[in-house]
Amino acid sequence: MTPAHYVDGAFRAPAADDSHTFPLIDPVDGTVTGRVPEAGRATVDEAVAAARGALRGPWGALGAAERAAALRAVADGIDARFEEFVAAECADTGKPRPLAAQVDIPRAAGNFRAYADLIAGRHEESYRTAVPGWSGGAGEALNYTVRRPLGVVAVVSPWNLPLLLLTWKVAPALAAGNAVVAKPSEETPSTATLLAEVVHAAGLPRGAFNLVHGHGPGGAGEFLTAHEDVDAIAFTGSTATGTAIMRGAAEHLTPVSFELGGKNPALVFADADLDAAVEGTVRSAFTHSGQICLCTERVYVQRPLFEEFVTRLAGRARALRDYGPMISAAHRDKVLGHYRLAREEGAEVLAGGGVPAFGGARDGGFFVEPTVLTGLPPTARTVREEIFGPVCHVAPFDTEEEALALANDSSYGLAATLWTTDLSRAHRVAPRVEAGMVWVNCWNLRDLRTPFGGVKASGIGREGGTHSLDFFSEPTNVCVSIGE
Numbered sequence: 004m005t006p007a008h009y010v011d012g013a014f015r016a017p018a019a020d021d022s023h024t025f026p027l028i029d030p031v032d033g034t035v036t037g038r039v040p041e042a043g044r045a046t047v048d049e050a051v052a053a054a055r056g057a058l059r060g061p062w063g064a065l066g067a068a069e070r071a072a073a074l075r076a077v078a079d080g081i082d083a084r085f086e087e088f089v090a091a092e093c094a095d096t097g098k099p100r101p102l103a104a105q106v107d108i109p110r111a112a113g114n115f116r117a118y119a120d121l122i123a124g125r126h127e128e129s130y131r132t133a134v135p136g137w138s139g140g141a142g143e144a145l146n147y148t149v150r151r152p153l154g155v156v157a158v159v160s161p162w163n164l165p166l167l168l169l170t171w172k173v174a175p176a177l178a179a180g181n182a183v184v185a186k187p188s189e190e191t192p193s194t195a196t197l198l199a200e201v202v203h204a205a206g207l208p209r210g211a212f213n214l215v216h217g218h219g220p221g222g223a224g225e226f227l228t229a230h231e232d233v234d235a236i237a238f239t240g241s242t243a244t245g246t247a248i249m250r251g252a253a254e255h256l257t258p259v260s261f262e263l264g265g266k267n268p269a270l271v272f273a274d275a276d277l278d279a280a281v282e283g284t285v286r287s288a289f290t291h292s293g294q295i296c297l298c299t300e301r302v303y304v305q306r307p308l309f310e311e312f313v314t315r316l317a318g319r320a321r322a323l324r325d326y327g328p329m330i331s332a333a334h335r336d337k338v339l340g341h342y343r344l345a346r347e348e349g350a351e352v353l354a355g356g357g358v359p360a361f362g363g364a365r366d367g368g369f370f371v372e373p374t375v376l377t378g379l380p381p382t383a384r385t386v387r388e389e390i391f392g393p394v395c396h397v398a399p400f401d402t403e404e405e406a407l408a409l410a411n412d413s414s415y416g417l418a419a420t421l422w423t424t425d426l427s428r429a430h431r432v433a434p435r436v437e438a439g440m441v442w443v444n445c446w447n448l449r450d451l452r453t454p455f456g457g458v459k460a461s462g463i464g465r466e467g468g469t470h471s472l473d474f475f476s477e478p479t480n481v482c483v484s485i486g487e
């Protein structure tokens with residue numbers, strides 16, 4: 004798979020000039036596996052112009068049912084090349100095959116199917132309104148709302164769930180009738196390129212979907228998101244990058260949908276099913292080596308369960324074997340920096356805390372150990388800053404009020420997990436957690452129709468179901484006087 008830009012319905016081979024490409028690195032062993040083209044300003048301009056052209060051309064003329072059919076064709080195309088997608092996602096990210104085969108790639112196809120269904124079944128809002136006497140009319144009026152696409156949508160996505168998160172935005176944007184220019188993470192360009200091939204084969208009109216590769220600041224990402232002819236930006240990534248993108252967007256008042264970082268708490272109450280809570284926390288803290296924005300990094304356990312919970316969680320962490328690497332050497336160094344900081348802050352390291360030795364090619368990769376910490380106060384940086392690695396800090400609490408205060412003591416508010424068998428407690432506590440999503444006795448159980456996103460520094464707006472379709476479209480209300 005050679006990453007390539009896809010602009011106006013045509014692939015562009017990487018420029019012959021090496022300065023316009025950068026290396027693609029396998030995080031499992033640190034080897035260079037290919038080169039990625041870096042889109043300059045001119046390529047981004049062409050992609051945005053192609054998207055604008057598509058809106059004025061055949062793509063813009065399609066109705067909802069035809070767009071739904073196009074989305075289904077893309078989903079079928081992903082399914083047809085399933086193994087290629089899985090291999091490419093594993094090669095770019097180093098993630099274990101089951102994760103890509105059971106989550107990333109099926110969800111990418113699922114994103115297109117979900118939005119095909121939603122757009123095909125979408126109905127308009129309407130109201131009958133009594134006409135007041137002062138208006139000179141009589142009887143009733145009919146109000147109904149039509150929705151138009153926003154126009155050219157920029158999609159900027161991260162490296163952790165590359166195709167899943169790219170398609171999570173591209174699918175609803177296309178469903179609502181927009182044209183898209185997507186820029187995947189520079190670390191993970193391959194499945195996005197395969198997606199462009201699938202879109203091409205599915206016969207979407209040229210310019211409806213465009214793909215440019217490259218870096219963020221001072222590169223393709225910034226050129227795209229600060230572009231004056233972009234009508235909306237959908238971004239998933241770090242809070243710092245969200246802030247930078249918003250600065251550029253402010254210049255043109257471009258609307259943004261942001262899904263940003265998290266420092267997600269898990270609350271384990273004394274009445275919890277301990278086995279389920281331990282296994283659930285192993286999943287929520289260590290899946291994809293903690294490189295999912297929803298991962299748990301703070302665990303609060305009610306005192307009667309605390310000792311047994313941490314002992315068991317640390318044991319499970321030490322026993323983990325088939326985990327993937329950090330995405331890059333830079334990210335590994337960042338996570339290891341946090342492990343060092345935790346020690347400096349006085350943490351007790353119950354599991355991990357370093358670099359594993361496998362004794363083979365993987366020792367050249369970017370692995371860090373699954374790590375369990377305890378003993379830090381709520382003010383410690385380790386307990387406050389997003390680490391985005393396989394690590395959680397576990398602390399005890401006594402009362403429900405204390406648990407809520409600890410959970411909410413964060414600048415982030417993405418997701419939380421509650422472990423309890425007390426139904427009343429679950430319903431009492433869940434709405435009081437300052438988070439966009441609260442899972443009770445489960446984690447990352449997804450229904451694509453539900454709102455997805457965060458509060459505070461974790462994001463702006465919600466994705467999922469009609470929430471995405473609302474963001475990617477503009478309502479116009481039509482009021483018709485019917486008379487008596």
Ligand SMILES: NC(=O)C1=CN([C@@H]2O[C@H](COP(=O)(O)OP(=O)(O)OC[C@H]3O[C@@H](n4cnc5c(N)ncnc54)[C@H](O)[C@@H]3O)[C@@H](O)[C@H]2O)C=CC1
Pocket residue numbers: 159160161162163186187188189217218219220221223224225228239240241242244245247248262263264265295296334337389390391
């Ligand atoms: N969903 C999440 O919560 C994610 C959080 N992170 C966190 O962010 C840290 C940095 O990782 P990065 O890969 O650098 O994430 P990032 O947020 O900087 O990158 C995500 C995407 O934004 C683009 N981008 C970066 N700067 C940009 C700019 N100024 N304008 C436009 N586009 C820009 C990147 O090229 C990439 O496609 C990680 O260590 C991790 O802590 C990273 C990925 C996902």
Ligand SMILES: O=C(O)/C=C/C=C(\O)C(=O)O
Pocket residue numbers: 161163164168171239240262294295296297449455
């Ligand atoms: O949509 C999902 O199921 C998962 C989303 C995860 C992220 O947005 C993330 O890790 O950034």
